[in-house]
Amino acid sequence: xxxxxxxxxxxxxxxxxxxxxxxxxxxxxxxxxxxxxxxxxxxxxxxxxxxxxxxxxxxxxxxxxxxxxxxxxxxxxxxxxxxxxxxxxxxx
Amino acid sequence: xxxxxxxxxxxxxxxxxxxxxxxxxxxxxxxxxxxxxxxxxxxxxxxxxxxxxxxxxxxxxxxxxxxxxxxxxxxxxxxxxxxxxxxxxxxxxxxxxxxxxxxxxxxxxxxxxxxxxxxxxxxxxxxxxxxxxxxxxxxxxxxxxxxxxx
Numbered sequence: 001x002x003x004x005x006x007x008x009x010x011x012x013x014x015x016x017x018x019x020x021x022x023x024x025x026x027x028x029x030x031x032x033x034x035x036x037x038x039x040x041x042x043x044x045x046x047x048x049x050x051x052x053x054x055x056x057x058x059x060x061x062x063x064x065x066x067x068x069x070x071x072x073x074x075x076x077x078x079x080x081x082x083x084x085x086x087x088x089x090x091x092x
Numbered sequence: 093x094x095x096x097x098x099x100x101x102x103x104x105x106x107x108x109x110x111x112x113x114x115x116x117x118x119x120x121x122x123x124x125x126x127x128x129x130x131x132x133x134x135x136x137x138x139x140x141x142x143x144x145x146x147x148x149x150x151x152x153x154x155x156x157x158x159x160x161x162x163x164x165x166x167x168x169x170x171x172x173x174x175x176x177x178x179x180x181x182x183x184x185x186x187x188x189x190x191x192x193x194x195x196x197x198x199x200x201x202x203x204x205x206x207x208x209x210x211x212x213x214x215x216x217x218x219x220x221x222x223x224x225x226x227x228x229x230x231x232x233x234x235x236x237x238x239x240x241x242x
Contacts, residue, residue, distance in 0.1 A: 015145055015213070016217070069148075070152075084148060086145065088229075089230065090215050090230055091184075092126055092184070092209035
């Protein structure tokens, strides 16, 4: 378990227009102590400057995956190693 | 049962042979091939970029294939999805389902495509003759198609 003195680190990956708007494809972040769910992290992303504010302006338009599995905004990040943010998928 | 994600094209006859040659329990093979159309929204399409989530894509396609095996009597199946830059007429996706009888093969092919289109992490960006690329929006009709299986 993480302790308050050791912030959790998480790999974050961005795809399609979320990647283009943030300007990066992946990074490692220290998860703020008050971020518990995927939705919390999306809201925190809005506070990271104009690029992130634009990318996460409409959190409902963005989907997420924790450790390569689709999750909803209320999913708890917990000990996950990687999160991906992306638009609804359009393959096939 | 296998999934592949790569830039290279596929050959449907070769893939069917790999899946079914020598297996005389197979009585039915259904295939689906998705291709790049030469127009989008009434305008000529010049090229299409296909992006994906390496690692998750393979995991999700494997989960989709496993789910198909629990629902249908399948002898073998195969999913190939291309990524990178594709041109009008190019192949995008191949799904093959092999079974003893046709209903399982045809239904599994349909099921695999409905799940792939709504769950597998691929994104298309279309470039028209003006050189401007635009991300394809997800279609609500694809979500409705998925509900048939729930």
